[in-house]
Amino acid sequence: MKSITPIQVAGGAAAALAAVVFAILLSVHIFVSPIQWWAIWAGSAAAGLAAFGVFYFAIESFINHRIKVIYKTIHALKSPKSTQVPRVEMTGDMLGKINREVQDWAAGKISEVRELRQRDDFRKEFIGNLAHELKTPIFNIQGYILTLLEGALDDPEINQKFLERASKSVDRMILIINDLDTISRFEAGRMELKLAKTDLVELCKELIDGMEMSARKRKMKLAVDHPEGLPVWVKIDRFRMSQVLTNLFSNALNYGNPGGSCTVSFDDMDQHVLVEVSDDGPGIEPEHLPRLFERFYRVDKSRARNSGGTGLGLAITKHILEAHGQSINVRSKVGEGTTLSFTLPKA
Ligand SMILES: Nc1ncnc2c1ncn2[C@@H]1O[C@H](COP(=O)(O)OP(=O)(O)OP(=O)(O)O)[C@@H](O)[C@H]1O
Numbered sequence: 001m002k003s004i005t006p007i008q009v010a011g012g013a014a015a016a017l018a019a020v021v022f023a024i025l026l027s028v029h030i031f032v033s034p035i036q037w038w039a040i041w042a043g044s045a046a047a048g049l050a051a052f053g054v055f056y057f058a059i060e061s062f063i064n065h066r067i068k069v070i071y072k073t074i075h076a077l078k079s080p081k082s083t084q085v086p087r088v089e090m091t092g093d094m095l096g097k098i099n100r101e102v103q104d105w106a107a108g109k110i111s112e113v114r115e116l117r118q119r120d121d122f123r124k125e126f127i128g129n130l131a132h133e134l135k136t137p138i139f140n141i142q143g144y145i146l147t148l149l150e151g152a153l154d155d156p157e158i159n160q161k162f163l164e165r166a167s168k169s170v171d172r173m174i175l176i177i178n179d180l181d182t183i184s185r186f187e188a189g190r191m192e193l194k195l196a197k198t199d200l201v202e203l204c205k206e207l208i209d210g211m212e213m214s215a216r217k218r219k220m221k222l223a224v225d226h227p228e229g230l231p232v233w234v235k236i237d238r239f240r241m242s243q244v245l246t247n248l249f250s251n252a253l254n255y256g257n258p259g260g261s262c263t264v265s266f267d268d269m270d271q272h273v274l275v276e277v278s279d280d281g282p283g284i285e286p287e288h289l290p291r292l293f294e295r296f297y298r299v300d301k302s303r304a305r306n307s308g309g310t311g312l313g314l315a316i317t318k319h320i321l322e323a324h325g326q327s328i329n330v331r332s333k334v335g336e337g338t339t340l341s342f343t344l345p346k347a
């Protein structure tokens, strides 16, 4: 859109008035009594000049002055951290400047609002998920307590069984709360890593040994794909990295095919080691992959909930790796398997 400056408005008005005065003087010259040509020109020019002065002064003091104040206010609003209203130099195209300021400001606000809405959606979803996760164990505990109060307390066999079940539900709630606490501490940057030179091969073997029973139950094989006796030295927090690997191995066991396998391998990448945990399970549909690391996200909701996962494992995994300055990636093919890969700094 083309804008007009006060000079152009005043100039236009002056030209129009000069033309009117010229026409009047010319009519007088022709129809009433002759006037000198220099007087006609001088009269028109004087009228034009006077009109220019009056219009320019009026626009400048009545309109532009007010617009300048609005401009200053918008400018101050655009940068909420500024404590002072910025000084605005007067230019011819004040309206154009205001237009640009308002558009910039509005664009900024629109993206801010979009971001806030997105965050609000995440917050609502998170609260909904949390309520849902806590509801099951709480209702279970309530059910067991009520049954005991209604008389089952007198039967030693039933009360032992119900108290054990209630205790399991309490354990589940504690697990969820502890996982959330870990995530929020990482998010707040309050989680300190104890970095130490560690042999990744030895750590993986130790964790796999500890999961032998679960693997046997699922008739699955967990293995380290690396030449015997060759260490892979990395600088990591051993406890936190054990959490990462345990979650990846247990995911492969829980969601993989019975009788299948999961392998961890290491590749040299100059300053880093690339770690890949691959399984030959059913794989994950592409639409789930971008959301896999969100809190409480599960692919097969009902199955995962029954199998005991909180849906927080990969969210914690991502945070732990980010705290190590690394990131995690997933690739998966339905019917073929899933690979989670990340890098670690060499020691
Ligand atoms: N290797 C895998 N193969 C197929 N699906 C997987 C695999 N790993 C993860 N998933 C899917 O991703 C979801 C999220 O995994 P995540 O580890 O975050 O949570 P979880 O295993 O359900 O619970 P938690 O780890 O807290 O006990 C799982 O519920 C599962 O649906």
Ligand SMILES: [Mg+2]
Residues within 6 Å of the ligand: 247, 250, 251, 309, 313, 314
């Ligand atoms: Mg898991």
